Amino acid sequence: MTDDFYRNVGGIREPDPTLGKSVQPEPAPEPVLPEPEPPPRVRRQRVVLAEPSRSAGSLRARVELEQQTSWGELLIKDLIKVQLRSGVALALLVLAVLGALPAVFFFWPSFTDLRFVGIPLPWLLLGVAPFPLLFGVGLWYNRLAERHERDFVDMIEN
Amino acid sequence: MQVNPWALTSVGLVIVVTYYLGRRTSRFARSTHDFLVARRTVRSRRNAAAISGEYISAASFLGVAGLVLKEGADALWFPIGFTAGYLALMLFVAAPLRRSGAYTLPDFLEARLGSASLRTFSTWFVVFIGILYMLPQLQGAGLALKTIMPAPAWVGSVLVTVVVAINVMGGGMRAITLVQAFQYWLKLFALAVPTFVLCVVFFGSGGSGSAGSLGQQPPPRFTDDTTVSIETDVVLHVDRPTLVRVDDEETVWLPGTDYPVGTGTELFFAEDARVPVVADGALTNESWLRPTKDSTDLLSTYSLMFALFLGTMGLPHVLVRFYTNPDGKAARRTTVQVLLLLGLFYLFPVMIGALSRMYVPELLVTGNTDAAVLQVPSAMVPGVFGQILVAITAAGAFAAFLATASGLLVSVSGVIATDLLGGKVRDFRVATIVVAAIPAGLAVLLPIDDLSLTVGMSFALAASTFCPLLVLGIWWRKLTWLGAMAGMSVGGGLVLTAVVLGAISARTGGWAPWFIEQPALITVPAAFLFTIVVSLGTARRVPDDVNAVMLRLHAPDPLGFMRDRAVARFGKAEERVRTGKGRHRK
Structure with missing residues (x-):
């Protein structure tokens, strides 16, 4: 029954946060009313510890973003624009490469007779080559997008 | 079996x-x-x-x-x-x-x-x-x-x-x-x-299968005397004259003719006979090896790319x-x-x-x-x-x-x-x-039906209904729900029409052009267009939030x-x- 009293981390009960400290204002009301009160006290302590990392300036920026002031709106619009631009650019790159293949096969039929290690070149170009290309572009976009987001967060926090 | x-x-x-x-x-x-x-x-x-x-x-x-x-x-x-x-x-x-x-x-x-x-x-x-x-x-x-x-x-x-x-x-x-x-x-x-x-x-085994190597021009051939029993109706083509026994009756099949074969038929092929191929397949190994042979192939390849590329997200x-x-x-x-x-x-x-x-x-x-x-x-x-x-x-x-x-x-x-x-x-x-x-x-x-083809239709449908809504909804502020509804109806309606026409054409001689079988190249842009035009026309309905x-x-x-x-x-x-x-x- 006292399981709810202390925080559980990965199934392992954490020790009493006040353990070993010389603060002990109230003796022990636990056996009387274990259920409703104690957990919030433990949690409140954590929130207070986490707070100082966020400066007052970042809080104001967040509020401005949320309240849709013209400045906040402009900021988020810029972020959307830069994300969309990198997405479209990479999509066009892939479309240009893959879309060129059928055209090459059609307008230049002798190309399809070329062989590489005995395997017809079109089969290598269609059966193997696109997959590393797609994965590479995916990685690239992931890096770009995460960088844009990090820049945005940095800007808000300063 | x-x-x-x-x-x-x-x-x-x-x-x-x-x-x-x-x-x-x-x-x-x-x-x-x-x-x-x-x-x-x-x-x-x-x-x-x-x-x-x-x-x-x-x-x-x-x-x-x-x-x-x-x-x-x-x-x-x-x-x-x-x-x-x-x-x-x-x-x-x-x-x-x-x-x-x-x-x-x-x-x-x-x-x-x-x-x-x-x-x-x-x-x-x-x-x-x-x-x-x-x-x-x-x-x-x-x-x-x-x-x-x-x-x-x-x-x-x-x-x-x-x-x-x-x-x-x-x-x-x-x-x-x-x-x-x-x-x-x-x-x-x-x-x-x-x-x-x-x-x-x-x-x-030296780089060539029992039915012949892929580098050879003609179709693959049977290695033994083979009896094939047909379980669904098919239309077969041959590339060169082939001796066939259809239910104990010997005939010679000629190139360039359709041979419809009904369910339950037994076909007998002698050793070394060339393999006939179902009507929509590649007949010879040479055409099998080569991608994009004519302009219809080119367009339907692009259409397929479109459907699969944009359909996954829907x-x-x-x-x-x-x-x-x-x-x-x-x-x-x-x-x-x-x-x-x-x-x-x-x-x-x-x-x-x-x-x-x-x-x-x-x-x-x-x-x-x-x-x-x-x-x-x-x-x-x-x-x-x-x-x-x-x-x-x-x-x-x-x-x-x-x-x-x-x-x-x-x-x-x-x-x-x-x-x-x-x-x-x-x-x-x-x-x-x-x-x-x-x-x-x-x-x-x-x-x-062919598994990939039915699935291909679901991709075309997803690409023409949900893809425009997701992309425009995420990146374009002026989208309205009326525009979304219009785009979805037009895109979905066109694909369903194509499905129905394709089914009719398959039973009446296969007259349908490529865009009935691979409609995405037309339906997806149409869905985008209708979504955008109707949204712009109903600009008052842009949500407040x-x-x-x-x-x-x-x-x-x-x-x-x-x-x-x-x-x-x-x-x-x-x-x-x-x-x-x-x-x-x-």
Whole structure:
């Protein structure tokens, strides 16, 4: 029954946060009313510890973003624009490469007779080559997008 | 077809393991939040394996090899498109969709455009696409079971439906995540191992199969006197005069003529006869090796690329897995890993397809090319070892049916439970039974078509209905719900018209041009156009909170603008203390 009293981390009960400290204002009301009160006290302590990392300036920026002031709106619009631009650019790159293949096969039929290690070149170009290309572009976009987001967060926090 | 005990055992094993994993992971699933989105706690690596596992359906596992066997180089676009679809999804949809906090596709549309009628309308499209996609999975199960034991086709369909429905009812999304991740690795193994063995056999035999090497110009030929019994009506072509005995009556087939052959006919070919090919397949090895031979090929290839590239993002069972990521960044990372996993997988069906052209040419006569993966191992490696290889591929095939069907079942019954019923766990279970019963019934009643082609139509439908809504909804502020409705009706209506016309044309002589069979190149731009024009015309209906929604979709995760709509509606999944039933873990 006292399981709810202390925080559980990965199934392992954490020790009493006040353990070993010389603060002990109230003796022990636990056996009387274990259920409703104690957990919030433990949690409140954590929130207070986490707070100082966020400066007052970042809080104001967040509020401005949320309240849709013209400045906040402009900021988020810029972020959307830069994300969309990198997405479209990479999509066009892939479309240009893959879309060129059928055209090459059609307008230049002798190309399809070329062989590489005995395997017809079109089969290598269609059966193997696109997959590393797609994965590479995916990685690239992931890096770009995460960088844009990090820049945005940095800007808000300063 | 005689019984293959190894294959029966392996299929049974897959079903038991699937059931066990589902049961084990669904033990803690209690709330709607668990059933819809697995509490949004699935890490990116497991989620990527689960997405790939769910995505590699019968169409990928059996269908790609079958199409390669029949059509050759042109079929290589299917794996490319299946994979590239995830790139499009990642570039334009993944992270913002997750940040929207929605739990189904209709829910996202309502969150963005604030219209309840649009929500209901799109619900029906999700249900339709889901059932259309589930149908080939169940039919594939029937087909696969038929090649390993003498059973009517409906047994396989019903078996898969029942296993999947039990799992999904037990724990919804929570139950199927681990199952699907496991099934990805199983499928990779089940195709990679036979491919390696068969390649060794192939090169050991001097680089040409029993039916002739692929470098030769003419069609493949039969190595022995062969009797082929036709199980569905086909139209056959020959490349050179071929002596055939049709039901004990000798005739000579000539090039350039259609030879329709009815169900139940027995064809006898002498040794060394050239193999006739079903009407839409590549007749000679030379045309099989060469991609894009005429302008129709060129256009339909582009159309196919379009459908697959943009259709993936509109498939309900794919999207629903993205809602289970913890945040937008994880959604993006998941997709990168999916690109890797899928690219790895698709190398193998292509090789199997090419090998089967050299070793099981009789499939070209029956038109049953989807069975290539299941038949080529025993054709190349005689004896028990060949049967064990068949058992491995059969296990992979059943993993494919189970994984995809369970993903579709979760997504469609999630939509029905939250939009048409009350959204409680009990409603979810009721919806699961209904949604499982409909495609199972259809799979038993309808004739079997090429697996990849039916799936191709679902991609075209998804690309012409949901893709414009998602892309415009995420990146364009001026979208209105009327525009969305117009685009969805036009795109969906055009694709359905094409389906109907295609079915009519197939029964009346195949007069339909390429854009009836691959409509996406026309329907997708039409859907985009109508969405944009109608939205601009109804600019007054742009929702008031569009800026707040856009902020939520695009603001980076650390700023904490994400709101979980599932929690807002159904309440938080209460953290049950695990001592609840006296069961301690760790």
